[in-house]
Amino acid sequence: xxxxxxxxxxxxxxxxxxxxxxxxxxxxxxxxxxxxxxxxxxxxxxxxxxxxxxxxxxxxxxxxxxxxxxxxxxxxxxxxxxxxxxxxxxxxxxxxxxxxxxxxxxxxxxxxxxxx
Amino acid sequence: xxxxxxxxxxxxxxxxxxxxxxxxxxxxxxxxxxxxxxxxxxxxxxxxxxxxxxxxxxxxxxxxxxxxxxxxxxxxxxxxxxxxxxxxxxxxxxxxxxxxxxxxxxxxxxxxxx
Numbered sequence: 655x656x657x658x659x660x661x662x663x664x665x666x667x668x669x670x671x672x673x674x675x676x677x678x679x680x681x682x683x684x685x686x687x688x689x690x691x692x693x694x695x696x697x698x699x700x701x702x703x704x705x706x707x708x709x710x711x712x713x714x715x716x717x718x719x720x721x722x723x724x725x726x727x728x729x730x731x732x733x734x735x736x737x738x739x740x741x742x743x744x745x746x747x748x749x750x751x752x753x754x755x756x757x758x759x760x761x762x763x764x765x766x767x768x769x770x
Numbered sequence: 771x772x773x774x775x776x777x778x779x780x781x782x783x784x785x786x787x788x789x790x791x792x793x794x795x796x797x798x799x800x801x802x803x804x805x806x807x808x809x810x811x812x813x814x815x816x817x818x819x820x821x822x823x824x825x826x827x828x829x830x831x832x833x834x835x836x837x838x839x840x841x842x843x844x845x846x847x848x849x850x851x852x853x854x855x856x857x858x859x860x861x862x863x864x865x866x867x868x869x870x871x872x873x874x875x876x877x878x879x880x881x882x883x884x
Contacts, residue, residue, distance in 0.1 A: 696859050696874030761813040
């Protein structure tokens with residue numbers, strides 16, 4: 655069990671460019687979450703998958719954001735036409751209700767995005 | 771609207787002292803209350819969690835106290851150590867349709883002086 659893996663860990667991009675982040679959850683975890691965290695704040699929920707189905711999206715997830723989990727394993731979060739306000743740490747998390755871990759949600763190390 | 775309110779925003783404690791962080795919530799559907807510890811540049815790591823069927827849970831130096839009627843819960847760190855210096859987040863989630871989505875407090879930055 656290697657934990658939740660995120661890539662890249664850091665990304666600097668120019669305003670208007672597109673960026674994509676990848677998340678590999680803990681194996682056998684069927685739930686996958688994306689959160690966003692800015693400095694001095696707690697993580698804010700963006701979206702959530704159960705297997706390949708995207709079941710919930712926050713109002714924070716504007717039309718420029720899209721998340722996929724095509725085969726129910728890894729997930730990608732794409733931000734189109736980035737804006738400076740998108741600068742944040744994007745956290746991926748996973749969980750496996752039904753297993754011994756129950757509702758425990760495990761976070762990855764995050765992907766830092768800086769839009770210049 | 772902040773679903774979970776956390777205080778204090780920052781806390782300074784001497785080594786060996788007790789650190790206490792408080793959280794309050796309004797949504798009575800919440801049934802899972804974890805605490806996460808986060809070091810700079812790292813993702814949050816689960817520290818300890820409680821469900822409302824118990825009033826207290828202890829794991830090593832960390833204790834959660836839960837008051838269902840007051841809709842409050844707190845984290846106590848006994849014998850605080852410099853290595854405990856980090857940001858602590860309380861969170862809450864509900865079962866059912868929200869399927870475990872976590873609502874986080876704003877965080878408490880703990881500094882433990884040696």
